[in-house]
Amino acid sequence: MTLPTLYHCGDARxxxxxxxxxxxxxxxxxxxxxFPPRAFAPEYKEVNPLKTVPGWVENGVLLTESAAICERIAQGTALEVRPEEADYWSYRNWLHRSDATLTFPLAIVIRYTRVEPPERRLGQAVEDYKAFFAGRARSIEIALADGREWLCSDRFTIADICVGYAAFLARTLRAEDTLGEATVAWLDRLVARPGFVRARARQSAPSS
Incomplete structure (x- = not known):
């Protein structure tokens, strides 16, 4: 049996x-x-014409959106919220929000602090998009402020993974001050999970 293939850059989405x-x-x-593969792995264009990660190839089908790939992985497991559950549409909303609303401004921060050469880095853009992220990250704090441990259905799901990645990215960019107290405690629970620890160790392991 051919395994699904995931093309990945360390700590990318x-x-x-x-x-x-x-x-x-x-x-x-x-x-x-x-990272970025468009510059340093030109052969990857043959797999994913967008030259972005993730790239997920399974049975000849290419998926390129991280939340969609997480949905595929979660299918049939407790990591998904099923249509008959009360939190289903909230769950779907979190999946879309994770990238379109939360990760996007942090991608701008990465571009103008790490990707662009020093002469093209824009401090004002960095500060503006950190503020953009901070305003939108309040939605996480509101969802968790009533004592919820996880975002949906009283259990850990891929909503926590997808949104949690944005919070983790904020922490790695030294923008943790944009996160509320409940959000930081939730992020601490996420990064302590064995699955997260294994994933980060695996991406750092030497190639065989």
């Missing part, structure tokens, strides 16, 4: 997919790429 696979106990073929 494709970490969501690797983490979800670890949580689900799904075997995958992990292919590590240098």
């Amino acid at each position: 494709s970490l969501r997919c690797l983490w979800a696979a670890e949580e689900a106990g799904m075997e995958i073929d992990l292919r590590m790429l240098p």
Whole structure:
């Protein structure tokens, strides 16, 4: 049997997919790429014409959106919220919000602090998009402020993985001050999970 293949860069948004696979106990073929692959792995264009990660190839089908890949991984497991559950539409909303609303402004921060050469870095853009993220991250704090441990259905799901990645990214960018107290406690629970720990160790392991 051919395993699904995940193309991934260390700590990029494709970490969501690797983490979800670890949580689900799904075997995958992990292919590590240098970041950004469009610059340092031109051959990757033959797999994913967008030259972005993640790239997920399964049975000849390519998926490129991290939340969609997490949905595929979660299918049939407790990591998904099913349509008959009360929190289903909230869950779906969190999955879309995770990238479109929460990760997008942090991607701008990465571009203008790490990707662009020093002469093209824009401090004002960095501060503006940190503030953009801070305003939208309040939605996480509101969802958790009533004592909820997880975002949906009183259990850990891929909503926590997808949104949690955005909070983790804020922490790695030294923007944790944009997160509320309940959000920080939730993020601490997430990064302590064995599945997350295994995913980060796996992405750092030497290639065989």
